[in-house]
Amino acid sequence: MSRLFTQPVSEATGHAAQLFTAIKGAIGKVPNAYAAIGSNSPVALEAVLNLDGALRKSSLSAKEIEVVKLAVSQDAQCDYCLAAHTLMGGKAGLSADAIQGVRHGQASGDARLDALATFVHSVVTTSGDVPANVVIAVKEAGYSDAQIVDTLLAITAITFTNLFNRVNVTEIDFPRAA
Secondary structure, eight states, X not given: OOSSOOOOGGGOOHHHHHHHHHHHXXXXXXXXXXXXXXXXXXXXXXHHHXXXXXXXXXXXXXXXXXXXXXXXXXXXXXXXXXXXXXXXXXXXXXXXXXXXXXXXXXXXXXXXHHHHHHHHHHHHHOOSSOOHHHHHHHHHTTOOHHHHHHHHHHHHHHHHHHHHHHXXXXXXXXXXXX
């Protein structure tokens, strides 16, 4: 059960109602995480949606964005985001084996995506300067400086929802991740 207030989507008013209508129109439903975020802070939900919109225009492919979101969610142990991004990763073209690989630091079948996942795991799980060899490795895998910056934006976006769902213990409304 959620720990924070969540208003039924059908009872929302004002800015939250506008956001919920747009989400439902775009994807057919308002996921529980978005409903809970928007019930408490339409400004926060709008920021999440704007970050995701910016990511869609970034130098990263949909598959690469999902690699980032899966790697971060694994490190954060956010069951909600792991479920959501396992589903989205599959829709972006990641196989079940690739999803497991990027989550757990194992070979995914794509060396370039593995380098991205390794970079993300390092950024998220270390403090201080990211080791130079990690940055060199992701560049040697073919990632540009712009893609590295966009990866940091993707880490930022998913970190907020990871934190929110871990505090809220949001009820999972996607198939659970393996």
